Amino acid sequence: MTDRAPQPVDRQLPTEESRDLLALVREIAQREIRPRAAEEEDSGRFPREVFTLLSEAGLLGLPYPGEFGGGEQPYEVYLQVLEELAAARLTVGLGVSVHSLACHGLAGYGTKEQQSAHLPEMLGGGLLGAYCLSEPAAGSDAASLTTKAVRDGDDWIITGTKAWITHGGVADFYTVLARTGAQGPKGITAFLVPGDAEGLTAAVPEKKMGMKGSPTAQLHFDGVRIPDARRIGEEGQGFTIALAALDAGRLGIAACAIGVAQAALDEALTYALDRKQFGHPIADFQGLRFMLADMATKIEAGRALYLAAARLRDAGKPFSRQAAMAKLFCTDAAMSVTTDAVQVLGGYGYTADFPVERLMREAKVLQIVEGTNQIQRMVIARHLAGPETR
Numbered sequence: 277m278t279d280r281a282p283q284p285v286d287r288q289l290p291t292e293e294s295r296d297l298l299a300l301v302r303e304i305a306q307r308e309i310r311p312r313a314a315e316e317e318d319s320g321r322f323p324r325e326v327f328t329l330l331s332e333a334g335l336l337g338l339p340y341p342g343e344f345g346g347g348e349q350p351y352e353v354y355l356q357v358l359e360e361l362a363a364a365r366l367t368v369g370l371g372v373s374v375h376s377l378a379c380h381g382l383a384g385y386g387t388k389e390q391q392s393a394h395l396p397e398m399l400g401g402g403l404l405g406a407y408c409l410s411e412p413a414a415g416s417d418a419a420s421l422t423t424k425a426v427r428d429g430d431d432w433i434i435t436g437t438k439a440w441i442t443h444g445g446v447a448d449f450y451t452v453l454a455r456t457g458a459q460g461p462k463g464i465t466a467f468l469v470p471g472d473a474e475g476l477t478a479a480v481p482e483k484k485m486g487m488k489g490s491p492t493a494q495l496h497f498d499g500v501r502i503p504d505a506r507r508i509g510e511e512g513q514g515f516t517i518a519l520a521a522l523d524a525g526r527l528g529i530a531a532c533a534i535g536v537a538q539a540a541l542d543e544a545l546t547y548a549l550d551r552k553q554f555g556h557p558i559a560d561f562q563g564l565r566f567m568l569a570d571m572a573t574k575i576e577a578g579r580a581l582y583l584a585a586a587r588l589r590d591a592g593k594p595f596s597r598q599a600a601m602a603k604l605f606c607t608d609a610a611m612s613v614t615t616d617a618v619q620v621l622g623g624y625g626y627t628a629d630f631p632v633e634r635l636m637r638e639a640k641v642l643q644i645v646e647g648t649n650q651i652q653r654m655v656i657a658r659h660l661a662g663p664e665t666r
């Protein structure tokens with residue numbers, strides 16, 4: 277593995293404060309995250325202490341209001357932080373994005389009382405969150421979910437199984453979408469469930485192709501009793517809350533994808549400058565130079581696309597179509613760039629001695645999570661052509 281720290285990306289940042297923030301993040305990433313990534317991803321160790329450190333540094337609540345302990349950063353800054361973290365280790369970058377997704381419902385739709393009661397510890401008090409929408413039989417068609425919440429006086433009783441939950445079993449709180457009414461999207465309500473709620477258990481984590489340090493597990497809700505004070509938003513508003521979180525979350529996935537792709541390009545470039553064949557560094561051969569040029573172009577295009585969507589969001593304008601485009605483009609770019617990085621390293625790229633094979637395995641999941649790339653195309657097409665009529 278190459279130990280060279282990657283060169284800083286030439287970023288456009290709006291303020292001096294945000295430039296300092298990115299410098300701090302890079303320092304934490306290089307010191308605390310990147311050096312342990314390969315070994316811990318191999319052994320499947322979840323770096324819980326890194327999330328505690330990030331929380332202490334104010335990095336788990338960046339895009340949220342200062343009054344509740346958030347960092348009040350615009351999305352264009354927050355996403356570039358995610359990109360840096362993901363470049364060091366996807367388990368951490370994606371973990372921060374999922375945590376942020378789990379805070380989104382309460383921050384956007386909670387009452388002032390709920391926000392002051394819970395947000396400070398969620399955004400900067402060391403807690404880690406998870407977001408529970410998917411189920412074993414409800415993936416892309418998330419509105420068909422069947423986990424039920426039934427009213428019992430001032431409480432709700434939640435029963436059912438959630439699937440594929442990032443931080444399942446290690447999170448301190450779960451934002452859970454459950455059915456409280458009729459079939460379809462209008463019968464769904466959101467709840468904030470504490471990690472130690474009675475009747476809540478996590479299955480053994482999935483054995484995944486990559487991101488092995490990030491636990492992904494089914495969660496079983498066996499009559500979990502939650503007070504109505506932990507209902508987020510109105511009854512039946514849950515799917516709207518879930519989709520709003522996903523619009524923002526998709527930008528997080530896009531930024532993580534560009535981080536993974538950038539890490540792969542950095543590795544490929546370092547290797548190509550060093551490795552000699554036919555008496556020359558392989559970086560001298562036009563076949564590889566063009567490949568490196570294409571990789572770099574995809575990364576810059578992806579970064580520009582997610583930042584354009586983020587700036588729309590920061591300006592309070594609709595950004596759902598652009599978020600879907602950014603998620604689609606950036607994750608496809610990450611898959612292509614990481615695959616090419618393996619090619620640049622030849623046989624060595626196919627071994628675990630270099631990080632590019634891991635980056636390639638990690639890129640794959642980004643085309644699947646938070647709406648597969650087929651679903652992103654459906655979202656984009658709906659914005660262009662209206663809803664399907666058949």
Ligand SMILES: Cc1cc2nc3c(=O)[nH]c(=O)nc-3n(C[C@H](O)[C@H](O)[C@H](O)COP(=O)(O)OP(=O)(O)OC[C@H]3O[C@@H](n4cnc5c(N)ncnc54)[C@H](O)[C@@H]3O)c2cc1C
Pocket residue numbers: 374406407408409410412414415416417439440441442443484492641644645646647648649650651
């Ligand atoms: C590592 C990991 C972490 C995850 N973390 C979370 C999490 O924290 N919280 C959470 O709620 N979920 C999480 N998920 C779940 C993820 O969001 C789902 O896997 C994803 O939405 C797809 O659902 P599915 O796996 O059931 O696939 P399916 O929906 O069964 O899709 C299978 C295939 O069919 C395609 N397909 C489905 N419908 C259509 C259509 N109408 N048109 C064209 N193609 C279609 C899909 O694109 C896909 O290729 C995670 C998944 C993974 C792998």
